[in-house]
Amino acid sequence: MPLTFARNPEKPLPLHVLGPDTLDRWITDQASNVATWVKASGFGGGIGETLLISDGNGAPKMALAGHGTAAQRARGRFALAAAAMALPEGSYELAGDLSGIALEEEVLGWLLAGYAFDRYRTQPAARAQLVAPEGIDATRIEAIAAGEALTRDLINTPASDMGPEELEDAAAGLATEFGATCDVIRGDDLLSRNFPMIHAVGRASPRAPRLIELGWGETGPKLTLVGKGVCFDTGGLDIKPAASMGLMKKDMGGSAAVLGLARMIMALDLPVQLRVLIPAVENAVSGNAFRPQDILTARNGMTVEINNTDAEGRLVLADALAYGAEGGPDLMLSMATLTGAARVAVGPDIAPFFSDDDAVADAIARAGGKVADPVWRLPFHAPYEPMIEPGIADLDNAPKGGFAGSITAALFLRRFAGTTSRYTHFDIYGWQPAAAPARPKGGVGQGARAVLEALPELLGL
Structure with a gap:
């Protein structure tokens, strides 16, 4: 079912959105038979409650949807979506x-x-369609929904059907849809083109590693999005236990998020020069896998000691960020399912982000609150820099001690983001652990809507 508003519906039902604090006042303005029916039904305006009201001849003439109290709505998002799931098929x-x-x-x-996500079996979804209300930008909201759906589909697809090649196909399809370019560097060509860490992480898999580059727009400020595309993460030779490997199909959630965001930007025809970079790999185990204590040399010449092959995301992002910085972007942003430490800090529902620019951080934080896309700023804390400096090489990909894991990962990435670009990094989860209104269990976008809302302020659009 396309995530769009109802197109030319015949006689949509009026849908009254009511909470416990507004229900009684509404009832007093209704005909006595309506008031009697609502009171007898037990409808109380709670989130997820719905009620159809007949015209007296058996046909519905209106519907009610519970909206809850302000306190209840503050404990979640998208309260009306719960009613959308409960209403019968029709337009409202x-x-x-x-x-x-x-x-x-x-x-x-x-x-x-x-x-x-019905690729493998039929799944329940809302059948009720909504007429676009007056006073909203329907085109924008539909573009945001389509971008979010793309992100969810990519994350939900298992690694058997979503490897580096399939991720490339998704980017190429998006480029075709919007008249963008899509260039890809694959396999051993990564070495000759100076992407050694992307190659090192992905070389153990029979599914060739690659760098996917999407470009769109010829005028306006330069915006570069970098997304982690680890299509499955075994942990490499530092192999994960089974319990930790179970959700690793979502380790390409950063690439899914930036492709969803890119789709929103292109669909809305924002006046930017957009560049999307996705290092797409599978971190596998074989005889030629990169090893603990190896020292790799990154694209920008920095050396990295490998102290854990399961800290591979920052390695592939490092080469991509160094490449992105070479283009002199006005704003560069990375998204990655990078650390468990971020989940310990803020849980699965909040996307922590890092920025050295207070104006950028403030704009993103305000935008996230405005569009119900919760984000939280964490610090690029410079006193922790020694934690990622092992002595034998310039950088350590997995500092010991267990403290500040999300911050040290962000500090690692900042070393590759250049000195002239404004750089912001999101450490997302990309997964909804339990179903909630508008968010079934499974892949989910985080941070993209906040960034989209903030872009006019960030780039002077």
Whole structure:
């Protein structure tokens, strides 16, 4: 089902969005038979509650959707999406007091409730369609929903069907759809083109590593997005235990997030020069796998001691970031499912990000709050720099001690992001552990909507 608003519906049902604090006032304005029916039904305006009201001849004439109290809504997002899942098939037109940012959040949630990953079996999704309310930018909201759906589909696809080649195909398909370019460097060509760490991480797999580069737009500020594309992570020779390997199909969640964001940007025709870089690899185990204590030389000439082959994401990102910095972007941003430390710090629902630029950080934080895409700034804490300096090489890919793992990973990446670009890094989870309104269990986008909302301020658009 496309995540779009209803197209030319015939006689959509009015849908009154009511909470416990507004229900009684609404009832007093209704005909006595309606008031009696609502009271008898037990409808209380709670999140997820719905009620159809008949015209007296057996046909529905309106519907009610519970919106909960302000306190209940503060404990989650997309409250109306819960009702969208419960309403019967048909088209609906909002009636009530929703407006502004609250309205935009709820109608986006409604569209996202229509998402289902049904590649392998039929899955439930909302069947109720919504007429685009007045006062919203329907085109923008549909573009955001489509970008989020792309991110979810890519993450949800198992590694058997989503390796480096399939990730390349997804990027190429997106480029074709929007008239962008897509260039790819594969296999041993990575060595001759000076991407040694991408090659080192991916060389053990029969699925060739590659660097995917998508380009779009010829005028405007330069925006470079870099996404971690580890299509499956065994941990390499420092192999993960089974419990830690179970979700590793999502280790390409950073690439999925930047492709979803790129789709939003291109669909909205934002006036930017967009560049998307995805180092796509599978971190596998074989006789030619890179080893603990190896020292690799990165694209920018820095040497890296490998103290854990399971800290491979920062290695492939390092080469891609160094390459991105060479283009002199006005803003460079990376997204990666990088560290368990980030999850310990903020849990699965919040996307921590790092930036040295207070104006950039403030804009992203405000935007995340505005569009219900929770983010939280963590510091590039310079006093921790010695933790990633092993002595035998310039950098250590996995410092010992167990402290500040997300920060030290971000500091590692910053070494490759150049000195002139404004660089921001997101350490995302990319997974919804349990179903919630508009977010079924599975792959999910994080940070992309916050960045999209902040771009006009960040780039002067």
